[in-house]
Each structure stands twice: as structure tokens, then as C-alpha cells.
Amino acid sequence: MSGLRARQKADRHRRIIEAAAELFRDAGYEGAKIETIAAQAEVSVGTIYNYYQNKGDILGAIVSMEVNEVLNAGQGVVANPPANVGDALDTLVGIYIEHSLHYLSKEMWRQAMAISTQLPDSPFGQAYTALDRALTEQIRALIARLQGLGLVRRDIDAQALGELVFNNMNMMFIEFVKRDEARVAELRAAIRRQNRILVAATAV
Amino acid sequence: MSGLRARQKADRHRRIIEAAAELFRDAGYEGAKIETIAAQAEVSVGTIYNYYQNKGDILGAIVSMEVNEVLNAGQGVVANPPANVGDALDTLVGIYIEHSLHYLSKEMWRQAMAISTQLPDSPFGQAYTALDRALTEQIRALIARLQGLGLVRRDIDAQALGELVFNNMNMMFIEFVKRDEARVAELRAAIRRQNRILVAATAV
């Protein structure tokens, strides 16, 4: 079952993603026509739709790879957090934000986010929701870790706090990608300011 | 300048919005074709595009009316807030959420939110951002009011707290409209649980 057919399949997947990533970057999401992606990937339009349900799912595959890297990078912070709550959150948030813009442009993020709310039941829509949950869970784990280290009060609801931190950060990130002129440094400063309230609430 | 032309213009605006609202409700956003909206409004397709830049802006006009009503309803709570922080926030959040679903279906919200991130510079995109800001400002005003009443510590950053509350609620609302089976009662309970942490932080 891992003969020619499977190899060709993997290869076509790769070619489509590579072609799409390049075109999304150069021409933007709307500017990248399926026909052009198909031509560049050396497959037909129909084949692309055999591999992905719609144009959004192609972008989705790219975004998912990126977010998985982000999750990976975040693990390090959870395993070895800075020795105070504010810095710990700031470090994790910093990793999420900086990493997120490594391969994906703001425009690609805008599209990805839009698609995930527009078509929540499409493959990418579901994947995106799962990724959000994974990020929330990672923040919850960090908080639990800090509780274990005695840096956060034991009676704090780590789940609820994790959700608050994630939801706030995510919303700030959405507003950030909506404005092309918005700067990362200002975004991070704003989130720090907001988190200060939460940090105060967790003081032992 | 307020002769026939202006009257016809207002009338056509109204007819287009009414036709669109009815069709969005009955057939869903995607299901409502511009051609059908045009026919029902007794104008041509071209005319619709003379009044609105794109299909999303038509939905945007409807959503904006709704959110303005929500803002209006919220004013009452700010003017006369319940006598403890948790209830005050819960009441305001309750008004936002319940009111938001009065005329607009989850599907319409999904589309509206998607469009506002996809096309942040379109008329509706900008209007939506402004409405979000107005809601945040209203929450900030409520918190400032509670500070005035001695129910919230004076050294709390009302702006940052308002943003936290709004961003968290908004993100929860987004997830809520993405799942057709999600219930309002559960959404409100989840937000209450999250806000409990913030309420604790504000205790005098």
C-alpha cells in the first residue's frame, strides 16, 4: 500500500502546498488563482480539489504547520518557565506572536481567521478550532506549572485563567493583523499591560 | 439638494436592506443571491453595487444597526449598575449576548465577523472595528462607574480591564456562533467563571 500511488500522492500534496505558499506570499490569497497554483504544481484544477475541499483548506494546511511549530516552541517555556508570573506569560505570548509572523503574512492570517469563522465545519475550520484549544491548554499548563512552583495561588482557576489569557491575546492578535501598520512591540506592550491585572490576581 | 433624487436614494437604500435582511434570514447569507436581492428590492444588480461596495457591506449595514441597539441597551446598565462587580459585568454581558441574537442568526454573525477580518478596510470592516471599540469603551465606562461607587479598587487600570473583559467575551462569542448547537446559558456561565478571576482582582 506504500507503492507508487502513495508516493505520488505525497508528492502532489507537497507540490500543491509549495506552489500555493509561494503564490500566496507573492500575490496574496485572493490574487493567487487556483488555476495558477495548479499550473505551478503541475496538476490540474480538478486534482487540487481532490486533495483539498476548497481554496481555504490549502491555506489552512500551511497555517496549521505554522501553528504546530508555535505549539512546539511553547513547550520549552512550559517546561522551564521564568521565575515570575508576568515574565512567564510575556515569554509565552512573545513566542506565539513572533513565531506566528515568521512564515505567514498578516494578509494570510486575516484570510485564515476569516475562513475559520466562516466555515467552522470545513477541515480547516475544525483544525483551527483544535489549534486554538491546544494553545489555550498550553497556557493552562503553564499556569498549573507556576502553581506547582508556588508562584501562583493554588485557589486560582487555572482553566479559566488560561482561557482569559488566550482569548485576550488572540483578540489582540486579530486586531493586530487587521492593521498593516500595527507593530509587534506595541501589541506585546498592550498585552503586557492587560496581563498585569491578571498577574496581580494570582499573587500568592 | 433634498429633492427627488435624495428621497429616491433613501428609499432604495431601505428597499435593498429590507430585501437583503429577509433573504439572509430565509436563505442564509450564501443562499441569498445578489440578483434575487436586486429583484426583490426592484433595482438592478448594478444599482446595488452603486449603493454598497460588495455583498458583505449589505450584511454590514444590518449588523451595524443591531450593534448600535446593543450599545444603546448597554447604556442603561452603565447608568445604573447592579451593586456588585460580578453582577454588573454579568448584566452587561447578558444584554450584549441576548440582544445580539435577536435579529441576527449565528450564520449571519459568522459571515459578518469573517468579512470584518477579511476586509478590514472596507466600509463595514471599519465600522465593525469602531463598534468593537465602542463596546470596549462602554465596559470601561462601567468599570470607571464602579470605581466611582467604591466597588472597584481605584488603582485598577480600567482601560486594560475593559479590554480584557471585552476581548474575552468577544472571543467566547465567536466560538459560540461557530457551533450551531452551543447554548446561550452555557456561554454566559463560562464567561461568568472567567470573569470571577477578574472580579477577585478588583475587590476593594
Place this chain on the structure above:
DNA sequence: TTCTAAAATTGAGTCAATTCTGTTTTTGTG
């Protein structure tokens, strides 16, 4: 090797949003 069923590919065709160009209506002026 040959053959058949299953899987995959192809690209022309469909559908609906948006654009474009020529026509009609309104306005203000002489």
C-alpha cells in the same frame, strides 16, 4: 503478462459576485 476494478486525474462547464459601458433620469440654468 493480461485483464479488471478501483482510484485518481483532467479540463470543460456551471454558477454567482463583481465590473463595465451605454442609456436614462435628475438637476440647475438661461
Place this chain on the structure above:
DNA sequence: CACAAAAACAGAATTGACTCAATTTTAGAA
């Protein structure tokens, strides 16, 4: 009232995502 410029309208043409029926390729059995 007649008329020219400006504004608005109409609907045919364009565009690009997505579908589908016909064809080609692969797997594996005889």
C-alpha cells in the same frame, strides 16, 4: 420650457472558485 452636465441605473460581460462526466493510471489477481 429647453438643454447640458452630473448622477444614477441597467443588464450584459467578465472573472474565478468549484463541479462533474469522461478518461487515464495503478493495483493486484489469474
